[in-house]
Amino acid sequence: MAGYQHTLMLHVLVAVVGIGPLAALAVLALSKTERGLVAHVGKQLSRWASASMGLMLLTGIYLLYVTGWGYLQAAWFWVAFVLYLALEPLQRVIIKRASRDDEKTQAASRPLGWVLLVSLIVIVYLMYARP
Numbered sequence: 417m418a419g420y421q422h423t424l425m426l427h428v429l430v431a432v433v434g435i436g437p438l439a440a441l442a443v444l445a446l447s448k449t450e451r452g453l454v455a456h457v458g459k460q461l462s463r464w465a466s467a468s469m470g471l472m473l474l475t476g477i478y479l480l481y482v483t484g485w486g487y488l489q490a491a492w493f494w495v496a497f498v499l500y501l502a503l504e505p506l507q508r509v510i511i512k513r514a515s516r517d518d519e520k521t522q523a524a525s526r527p528l529g530w531v532l533l534v535s536l537i538v539i540v541y542l543m544y545a546r547p
């Protein structure tokens with residue numbers, strides 16, 4: 417199953433290189449960095465991450481196909497998939513809040529950094545361990 421091995425390698429490679437910027441956005445959001453800077457850098461990171469999310473989906477669907485769609489029966493897959501779907505809106509809300517003028521909304525972007533970071537960790541754990 418050469419196609420499977422190569423796709424799995426691509427999936428993991430994109431997870432590290434592509435999803436890494438999402439982790440960077442999460443760390444930036446929960447830091448004490450000035451919010452304007454978080455919004456500015458966050459936008460760059462987010463562009464890269466969004467493209468990678470598309471690749472994660474494509475390679476992920478191919479992995480499901482070559483494994484006979486069996487993972488669709490597994491609870492871990494659906495938990496990871498729902499978290500995956502939440503990543504895009506989550507990063508958008510973080511950047512939007514960080515770009516706002518009022519300090520209260522800006523500060524509200526901070527706890528979302530934790531939500532993003534924990535979601536990423538849980539996804540990678542579930543995909544790797546397949547409990």
Ligand code: HEM
Pocket residue numbers: 424427428431435472473475476477479480483487497500539540543544
């Ligand atoms: C943030 C998004 C994602 C991350 C970080 C991620 C990461 C990973 C990692 C680290 C593995 C383990 C590879 C190994 O065993 O060495 C994996 C496996 C897998 N992923 Fe993902 N993934 C993501 C999204 C998706 C999506 C959206 C799908 C499906 C639509 C998907 C389907 C799969 C499948 C089926 C496997 C198991 C392949 C196998 O070994 O049989 N992933 N993923």
